[in-house]
Amino acid sequence: MAITETDRKLPYGVADITEGDCALKSDIEAKVSSAFNSFGYNEIQTPTFEYLGVFYDDPSGGGDAIKFVDRGGRIIALRPDYTPAISRFTASHKSEADFPLRLRYSGNIFRGGESFGARQKEFTQAGAELLGDPSPEADAEIICATIEALRQAGLEDFQLELGHAGLLRGLVGGLLDGETFRELTELLDKKSVPEIDDFCRRAVSDAGAAALLRELPLLYGGTEIAEKMLARRLGAESEAALENLLAVCYAVKDFGLERFIGVDLGLVRSFGYYTGVMFKGLTHSMAFPICGGGRYDNFSRRFGLAFPATGTAIWTDRVMAAVARSKKTLSAPAADVLIWYESDADRPAAYAAARAEREKGLRAICEKRRFASETDVCRYLSAHRILSAAKIEGGDAR
Amino acid sequence: MKYLTIALAKGRLAELSVELFMKLGYDCGEMLTKTRKLIFTDETHALRFLLVKAGDVPTYVEYGAADIGVVGRDTLLEEGRNLYEMLDLGFGKCKMCVCGPAEMRERLNSTSTMRVASKYPHIAAEYFYGRKNMNIEIIKLGGSVELAPLTGLSEVIVDIVESGKTLAENGLEVLEEVCPLSARLIVNRVSAKTERERITRLISEIRSLI
Structure with a gap:
């Protein structure tokens, strides 16, 4: 039966990647992987799909994961996020003795519901996780490795905004229930001063806390923002959070990369598992973050082994789009050499010549002569060098 | 200095916004004249004003084609864009x-x-x-x-x-x-960080007026 018109189209939210784009993407993936590798991170792979419970502990949830049911009736999810998979991996295969452990990955994640840019349901991420190390230096290492990876990928004009999950909890956690706290984080994410004003009138009776919440959206800039906030002595939990955030910033400074970071005390992340310093990376021309991450201590307890952890994920497609926008044209790289042969008798010599070129590290295409002139071939292949088998043998067939 | 681009929603809100910016000493009075121009520049303060359809203001700001926008809360609620909504301008109620x-x-x-x-x-x-x-x-x-x-x-x-x-x-x-509902000042997420000083100064200037 012939394929229908509808079947020829791709499902909404996925896309093909053409040669020129793919060359750029692979190049970025290779550079990011090599940057993480240079920090001593070993690559692992986890399955593309796992039981839904790995990704969501909320039984009613499943969020926007793409789900299906296996033969036993259990719900399987295409990986919507790498962090839980890496935690599960570590809890399954490792023990205290293996810490600190440095792991990296590169692969695709899938989300059913979101609408991010042109490719909406399948994304590529490359990331690194430092497991079993609670120190601020560990967070700084993850942040600096991310910066180096983005620079290797070809970006210079970007910034990582750092915040701390303990700060908001320390300031108002005790005053709000789970649902209201979530509402507040959504308003903070939009730095919506008028809506926060309205929220405080409704939900926050403590005048001091309300005043602070109204300020929070505008408290971003350099480390001095966190230093000033710390000097105001606003309670043990928020002070510990600010001290930890500053310790991470100072370590990034010692790396010599402080020009790539900023502090945003109003920073919130949609994942609930963060416990410490968290960050997202922004660059001009991209409306969505190009990377994100943070500390998620003891998140792994539900997989049977609790440990401190911090990690980062780079949104490869968005980095690619940002890099692509800075270039005029994207084209697939041309082959280096084309080897022609006119008759089957020349074929062994042609194959041997092609192999010799390939062994030199060149990209060689070998085929029976199809074009009238070299000019035609150049238009077709933009090959750098054209040899014919006969020529190689020193004959005069041409 | 890099231009700071401000997108205004065509119509009544643009008129009120222009009045506000003129009170702050920015030169954008030309927008109130009968003209077909869509971009207006205040060279002294390196500001650029765009006139766009109300529903497009959040889009320009989200994608960074404009750093700042002035638009009604109705448009923001309807469009649900990914940006910062930093100030209630108090007009257009x-x-x-x-x-x-x-x-x-x-x-x-x-x-x-x-x-x-x-x-x-x-x-x-x-x-x-x-x-x-x-x-x-x-x-x-x-x-x-x-x-x-x-x-x-x-x-x-x-x-x-x-x-x-x-x-x-x-x-x-x-x-x-x-x-x-009322008019809101919205800011691009990246510009808020990279042009922090100029944008926070502008916000506090506006705050002192409303």
Whole structure:
């Protein structure tokens, strides 16, 4: 039966990647992987799909994961996020003795519901996780490795905004229930001063806390923002959070990369598992973050082994789009050499010549002569060098 | 110095915004003259003003084509864009309301076959489905929404009410208030960080006026 018109189209939210784009993407993936590798991170792979419970502990949830049911009736999810998979991996295969452990990955994640840019349901991420190390230096290492990876990928004009999950909890956690706290984080994410004003009138009776919440959206800039906030002595939990955030910033400074970071005390992340310093990376021309991450201590307890952890994920497609926008044209790289042969008798010599070129590290295409002139071939292949088998043998067939 | 680009929603809000920026000493008075230009520049302060359709203001700001925008809260609620909403400018005050003929007041909460016409389908859905847990039929219209109940296209409408004059002239009235509206200053997420000093200065200048 012939394929229908509808079947020829791709499902909404996925896309093909053409040669020129793919060359750029692979190049970025290779550079990011090599940057993480240079920090001593070993690559692992986890399955593309796992039981839904790995990704969501909320039984009613499943969020926007793409789900299906296996033969036993259990719900399987295409990986919507790498962090839980890496935690599960570590809890399954490792023990205290293996810490600190440095792991990296590169692969695709899938989300059913979101609408991010042109490719909406399948994304590529490359990331690194430092497991079993609670120190601020560990967070700084993850942040600096991310910066180096983005620079290797070809970006210079970007910034990582750092915040701390303990700060908001320390300031108002005790005053709000789970649902209201979530509402507040959504308003903070939009730095919506008028809506926060309205929220405080409704939900926050403590005048001091309300005043602070109204300020929070505008408290971003350099480390001095966190230093000033710390000097105001606003309670043990928020002070510990600010001290930890500053310790991470100072370590990034010692790396010599402080020009790539900023502090945003109003920073919130949609994942609930963060416990410490968290960050997202922004660059001009991209409306969505190009990377994100943070500390998620003891998140792994539900997989049977609790440990401190911090990690980062780079949104490869968005980095690619940002890099692509800075270039005029994207084209697939041309082959280096084309080897022609006119008759089957020349074929062994042609194959041997092609192999010799390939062994030199060149990209060689070998085929029976199809074009009238070299000019035609150049238009077709933009090959750098054209040899014919006969020529190689020193004959005069041409 | 890099230009800071400000997108204004064409119409009444742009006029009020221009007044505000002129009070702050920025040169954008040319926008109030009859001209077909869409971009206006204040060279002294490296500011650039764009005139765009209200619904497009959040889009320009989200994608960074403009660093800042001035737009009604109605547009922000309807568009749901990924940006910072940093300031209530206090002008352009009005309300989003459910309106209809008086006899709908009693049926509003009991009927299950109601149709709602609106230029704001998301706001209408969020109100009826999200807040009131009612599954109703929403009909999107492009304008003159008051016609819908008069022609039998819908029972009620969700629309902006300023004075209520248009409603009264068409025999309709406010049945329920959805939310208050006013003009908002919105900022691109990246610009907020990279142009922090200029943008926070502008915000505090505006705050001192309102």
